[in-house]
Amino acid sequence: MERVVITGMGVLSPLGNTVDRFWEGLQRGESGITKIDTFDVSRHKSQIAGLVRDFDAEAVFGKKEARKMDRFCQLALAATEQAWEDSGLGxxxxxxxxxxLGVYVGSGVGGIQTLLDQSDILRGRGPERVSPTLVPLMISNMAAAMISIKYGATGPTLSPVTACSIGNTSIGEAARLIRLGGADAVIAGGTEAAVVDISLASFSNATALSTRNDDPAHASRPFDAGRDGFVMAEGAGILILESLSHAQKRNAHIYAEVIGYGASSDAYHMVATHPEGIGAFQAMRAALADAGIRPDEVNVISAHATSTVVGDKSETAAIKKLFGEQAYQIPITANKSMTGHLLGASSAVEAVALVKSMQHNLIPPTINLEEADPYCDLDYVPGVAREAELTIGLSNSFGFGGHNAVIVLKKFTS
Structure with a gap:
């Protein structure tokens, strides 16, 4: 079977719109959470989010092309451009x-802003005025489709919809495809642009979001006793995966190796994670088995850690169940403390962070962890980044509906 390596990466995030700027923000413990100023939030319970700033789609793609895409698709294409150039595949x-060449890129919500805009037109001006491009702009597979079109990728194309696990599902399934010889390279990742009026209202009314509106930078606080919900965010993360033989044939720079992937379902609740973390445990266990490694070989865990009371507890329980006493020896980082929750883009962006972490032997901190929840008593690298020798990292992602996807990355050696 083929080995699978990462040869290119691209990111647009609340911490910056390049991989380097994103990584700088993570290692410094910066927060990308701010007050929402893209629409009126005066009546919303939660008024904060992690927004992609300084991104002008018309400047990047041209006015005509930008109008053919919803924002989630624009972010995906922009991140892919970075990854493609970085990889040298072109x-x-x-x-x-x-x-x-395949494309495995998904979005949980898709073009929700386009849907809202056209819904307003339908109500205000009638059905004759609804755009004929509504459906292709709205459907969540369009990011993968547009990437395929732009780069001429006629291999397998897939748009997973596993909620907040999309990035890891895309990476894991793409790696599986390459291992089995179904592709030489796959553009993989996730994208989301769902910080809009209706989704903010819905999450707020479900009491899922933080309401620390006067202190945005300290609102996302995984594992902290004072956490009061997650913070919505937007962005995109794209990785170029290749077979090792293909990458070596063209003397590509190799960042890391994808050595394991595991998936499971909680089979428990529409939105709540299993309180004992059973599904998360199964996915992590499957990922390690797929990688052919022991739990004690894992140097770092990138936690899903959304900053919800139930979710952080259940993930901690799952880690303890899998690693036993060793769980207390493994450093765990929570990127969402800085970026907020990018929903379908989150685990792809966090995969990039894990690659950079292993590359630099530096674990980004979990910020805003001031008083740990008594149920969350592991080593979450609070406050400041930590130097450590890193060779193998595990990255968790868990989504609404009980979808769990976990990947294992390894520092590349010949």
């Missing part, structure tokens, strides 16, 4: 067979 001497 170089004139690249041996790439486009029939063996």
């Amino acid at each position: 170089a004139p001497d690249s041996p790439l067979d486009f029939e063996r």
